[in-house]
Amino acid sequence: MTELDEGTSIDLGSAPQAPERPPRLTAWGYVRYSWRQLTSMRTALVLLFLVALAAVPGSLLPQHNTNPIRVRDYFIAHPRLAPIFDRRSVSLFDVYSSWWFSATYLLLFISLAGCVIPRAAKHYTAMRARPPAAPRRLERLPESAVLETSLAVDEAAQALRDAVRRTRFRVDLVPELDGAVTVRAEKGFLRETGNLVFHLALLVLLLGVAVGGLFGYKGTVLVVEGDSFVNAAGNYDDFMPGHRFRDSALAPFTLTLEHFAAQYYDSGDKAGTAKRFDATLRWSPRPGAPTRSYDLQVNHPLVMGQTKVYLLGDGYAPEFTVRDDTGKVAFQGPVPFLPQDSQLSSTGVVKVPGAQPQQLGLDALFTPTTRLLQGGVAVSTFPAALAPAVSVVAYRGNLGLESGVPQSVYRLDTSRMTKADRFVLAPGQTHQIGAGKASVTFDGYRMWTNLQVTYDPGKDLALAAAAAMVLGLLLSLRVRRRRVWVRARPAGAGRTVVEMGGLARTDESGFRHEFADLVSRARSVLPAVPTGAAAPTDREE
Amino acid sequence: MAVDLGLATLSDNLFGAALLAYAPAALGFAVEAAFGPRTATASVEAAVEAQSRQLVGAGGPPLAAGPVEPRPTARSTWDRVARVSVGLTILGFLLHAGSILSRGLAAGRIPWGNMTEFISATCLAVVGAYLWLLWREKARFLGAFVLAPVLLSMGLAGTVLYTSVGPVQAVLSTYWLPIHVTAAVVATGIFVLGSTAAMLHLMSLHYEVLVAQGKRVGFSGLARKLPPAETLDRLAQRAIGLGFPIWTFAVIAGAIWAESAWGRYWGWDPKETWAFITWVAYAAYLHARSTAGWRGKAASWIAVAALVCLIFNFFGVNLVITGKHSYAGV
Ligand code: HEM
Numbered sequence: 001m002t003e004l005d006e007g008t009s010i011d012l013g014s015a016p017q018a019p020e021r022p023p024r025l026t027a028w029g030y031v032r033y034s035w036r037q038l039t040s041m042r043t044a045l046v047l048l049f050l051v052a053l054a055a056v057p058g059s060l061l062p063q064h065n066t067n068p069i070r071v072r073d074y075f076i077a078h079p080r081l082a083p084i085f086d087r088r089s090v091s092l093f094d095v096y097s098s099w100w101f102s103a104t105y106l107l108l109f110i111s112l113a114g115c116v117i118p119r120a121a122k123h124y125t126a127m128r129a130r131p132p133a134a135p136r137r138l139e140r141l142p143e144s145a146v147l148e149t150s151l152a153v154d155e156a157a158q159a160l161r162d163a164v165r166r167t168r169f170r171v172d173l174v175p176e177l178d179g180a181v182t183v184r185a186e187k188g189f190l191r192e193t194g195n196l197v198f199h200l201a202l203l204v205l206l207l208g209v210a211v212g213g214l215f216g217y218k219g220t221v222l223v224v225e226g227d228s229f230v231n232a233a234g235n236y237d238d239f240m241p242g243h244r245f246r247d248s249a250l251a252p253f254t255l256t257l258e259h260f261a262a263q264y265y266d267s268g269d270k271a272g273t274a275k276r277f278d279a280t281l282r283w284s285p286r287p288g289a290p291t292r293s294y295d296l297q298v299n300h301p302l303v304m305g306q307t308k309v310y311l312l313g314d315g316y317a318p319e320f321t322v323r324d325d326t327g328k329v330a331f332q333g334p335v336p337f338l339p340q341d342s343q344l345s346s347t348g349v350v351k352v353p354g355a356q357p358q359q360l361g362l363d364a365l366f367t368p369t370t371r372l373l374q375g376g377v378a379v380s381t382f383p384a385a386l387a388p389a390v391s392v393v394a395y396r397g398n399l400g401l402e403s404g405v406p407q408s409v410y411r412l413d414t415s416r417m418t419k420a421d422r423f424v425l426a427p428g429q430t431h432q433i434g435a436g437k438a439s440v441t442f443d444g445y446r447m448w449t450n451l452q453v454t455y456d457p458g459k460d461l462a463l464a465a466a467a468a469m470v471l472g473l474l475l476s477l478r479v480r481r482r483r484v485w486v487r488a489r490p491a492g493a494g495r496t497v498v499e500m501g502g503l504a505r506t507d508e509s510g511f512r513h514e515f516a517d518l519v520s521r522a523r524s525v526l527p528a529v530p531t532g533a534a535a536p537t538d539r540e541e
Numbered sequence: 542m543a544v545d546l547g548l549a550t551l552s553d554n555l556f557g558a559a560l561l562a563y564a565p566a567a568l569g570f571a572v573e574a575a576f577g578p579r580t581a582t583a584s585v586e587a588a589v590e591a592q593s594r595q596l597v598g599a600g601g602p603p604l605a606a607g608p609v610e611p612r613p614t615a616r617s618t619w620d621r622v623a624r625v626s627v628g629l630t631i632l633g634f635l636l637h638a639g640s641i642l643s644r645g646l647a648a649g650r651i652p653w654g655n656m657t658e659f660i661s662a663t664c665l666a667v668v669g670a671y672l673w674l675l676w677r678e679k680a681r682f683l684g685a686f687v688l689a690p691v692l693l694s695m696g697l698a699g700t701v702l703y704t705s706v707g708p709v710q711a712v713l714s715t716y717w718l719p720i721h722v723t724a725a726v727v728a729t730g731i732f733v734l735g736s737t738a739a740m741l742h743l744m745s746l747h748y749e750v751l752v753a754q755g756k757r758v759g760f761s762g763l764a765r766k767l768p769p770a771e772t773l774d775r776l777a778q779r780a781i782g783l784g785f786p787i788w789t790f791a792v793i794a795g796a797i798w799a800e801s802a803w804g805r806y807w808g809w810d811p812k813e814t815w816a817f818i819t820w821v822a823y824a825a826y827l828h829a830r831s832t833a834g835w836r837g838k839a840a841s842w843i844a845v846a847a848l849v850c851l852i853f854n855f856f857g858v859n860l861v862i863t864g865k866h867s868y869a870g871v
């Protein structure tokens with residue numbers, strides 16, 4: 001910090017200082033020395049570098065929280081390296097929550113706090129200080145000029161003070177011992193104010209991020225058309241609470257997905273890409289409250305205070321009725337299928353553990369716009385359901401559900417089953433499996449959506465801090481600091497000599513013009529000495 | 542919204558026409574820089590050179606030149622070459638702007654929704670920032686250094702990375718897209734210019750040192766025609782100081798957009814990460830400018846490193862790394 005106290009244009013002590021030696025004696029001295037080092041500008045610079053550097057590996061290696069599938073691929077491709085990267089001490093697949101990344105930015109922010117908070121206090125005093133006394137010889141300043149006027153010293157000084165003040169300087173009028181009167185003027189305090197606002201806002205931003213990360217949560221849930229969701233941790237497919245999350249943070253809302261519609265471009269380059277999605281929700285903020293309707297779209301989350309519901313994804317859930325060999329309905333309902341490609345060919349399985357005498361399993365492909373290739377293979381040629389069909393492979397045998405090992409609902413373990421049949425169904429069609437009474441009916445389909453619910457109590461704070469950062473930056477980088485002095489001195493014979501001088505404390509470019517403007521303003525408020533008297537002398541450097 | 546094919550073709554043609562204007566302009570600037578006689582700034586610089594020689598003879602330190610205000614010079618043939626180049630640059634800028642405008646009208650949306658369009662718009666911002674500096678700071682000497690990368694990028698955008706006019710995906714259609722991307726485009730243009738000035742500052746510095754020591758100049762003789770190092774340094778700081786708040790705003794607007802589209806304002810997606818790295822690198826430059834011992838050479842190296850981050854974010858992240866942003870389509 002100390003290196004910065006003077007403006008660049010009159011920077012005298014900019015030679016690199018030799019690092020101070022730690023005082024030998026006390027532990028306290030050592031602490032103070034370390035603190036000074038940590039909060040120095042040079043340390044800040046080094047820490048900035050380190051943070052930038054530490055952020056790099058996370059962008060090159062797949063990360064658990066953003067791309068778990070590619071992390072798994074990485075494990076397969078690099079079986080030796082991946083486990084080393086994955087160790088807690090290395091954490092290369094969790095860079096942004098790793099100890100070393102956190103340590104770097106925490107150090108940066110401690111350094112920032114230690115540097116900016118004392119500076120803010122100092123600035124507060126400086127803000128209220130009056131402009132400094134004039135140097136004795138104004139003509140030695142980077143910009144200077146001399147004028148003459150017929151006004152008396154006091155009147156001239158007052159006129160000059162008003163002229164200078166009009167260009168937004170803070171001014172003082174100070175009589176001097178030798179009968180001269182000096183106008184001291186300074187401007188550009190907002191530069192430092194802006195700088196401090198920016199750096200303090202940076203600290204507040206981090207606070208906002210931390211609050212959100214600690215007390216918030218994020219969860220995703222798949223909801224089929226017609227189904228409802230009640231906000232409770234156990235109802236999510238995937239639930240990620242912060243370290244300090246409490247169940248009381250869960251807003252007690254319920255929602256029902258009434259309808260979902262996707263629209264696609266049907267011609268041109270982008271044929272088949274999505275144009276818009278609309279999920280019609282009926283929701284209620286708490287049990288017993290009246291329900292409301294909401295059209296949930298990408299970019300238009302449902303907002304309930306700090307809790308927001310987002311539309312993340314969608315897919316098809318074909319509906320089946322499965323009868324077993326006794327002729328009884330053993331399964332009925334929609335089954336969410338997972339999209340496999342951009343035309344939304346989707347795969348899924350139906351497990352019918354209650355079928356008698358043998359369990360049944362279906363491995364199926366849903367094609368929204370179906371084209372049958374030779375050999376009865378179905379493919380989808382468009383993502384909208386223009387000609388839906390399911391291609392089913394039916395199995396009989398043991399689903400293996402009792403083994404105790406949790407199974408994926410999207411995969412069929414066929415190791416203890418035998419393939420019984422394969423067939424393609426259009427909506428409404430039924431197919432008999434083999435010779436028995438067992439059959440599969442493709443009743444139609446519903447849509448499902450993947451909803452994400454986030455609760456982030458730090459978000460507003462972070463946003464306000466971000467806005468303050470931009471404002472602070474604009475001030476800090478645009479406002480310029482200037483000092484100007486004007487001295488009116490009696491020169492006998494009813495004349496007053498006016499000396500002006502000024503310097504730029506930051507960004508001297510353009511100061512010459514500003515100063516020239518000040519001089520011409522001064523000239524316009526001072527009546528010239530009548531001709532015949534001594535010739536006015538203008539000296540401008 | 543249907544794509545207007547007539548306007549789409551007009552846009553492609555204007556794009557080509559802009560390239561046809563930029564190319565001879567770049568050539569003109571380059572030839573003038575390489576072979577032309579010294580212009581105003583260079584003649585001041587020649588005085589610096591002569592003086593430094595004397596100082597070395599007298600055992601004095603190398604001279605640090607003060608800021609130079611270029612003066613108008615007599616019109617030589619070379620000066621005319623440069624003036625024609627400026628004229629062509631302005632013409633190219635207008636054609637280029639027309640190309641972007643007609644693309645937007647053809648697609649019925651803001652014309653920076655994919656890589657081709659993003660490059661085109663950024664190049665327009667770079668040329669625009671150059672014309673701004675030309676007007677404010679008489680920085681004509683930057684011409685060749687600015688137009689060469691612009692030509693290269695636009696050449697790539699028009700060929701390898703070309704995408705025809707079309708609508709954008711659902712997630713991209715929100716008003717935060719134009720706000721976020723426009724700010725990013727403008728800041729990128731200004732940063733490219735600022736870092737280029739920093740790069741030239743290093744060249745000029747190197748050249749001045751060689752001259753002051755009376756050593757053979759060799760390759761860095763390229764810097765002979767440049768203004769004094771200090772002018773370039775000031776130019777770099779002005780540009781980066783202007784670009785930094787805009788970039789900050791762009792990152793924040795991006796976070797707001799991400800919050801409404803993906804349910805989180807920051808997720809360390811590769812594009813976000815590199816935008817952050819670029820931001821930190823330019824902040825480091827601004828800090829280095831006010832840290833004793835880092836001003837000058839070290840600071841300018843940081844500005845160059847920051848440009849590398851910026852370019853990597855622009856090309857590398859879209860083409861090499863897969864992240865959420867890659868669905869904007871190459
Ligand atoms: C993420 C971290 C940081 C960012 C993005 C950042 C950014 C900036 C920016 C943009 C400026 C304006 C430069 C100018 O006026 O030309 C600045 C100035 C400054 N920063 Fe930081 N800063 C950070 C951390 C720090 C830290 C840790 C310290 C303290 C050790 C610090 C101390 C300062 C000081 C003293 C100035 C004023 C320089 C001057 O008077 O010209 N900054 N910072």
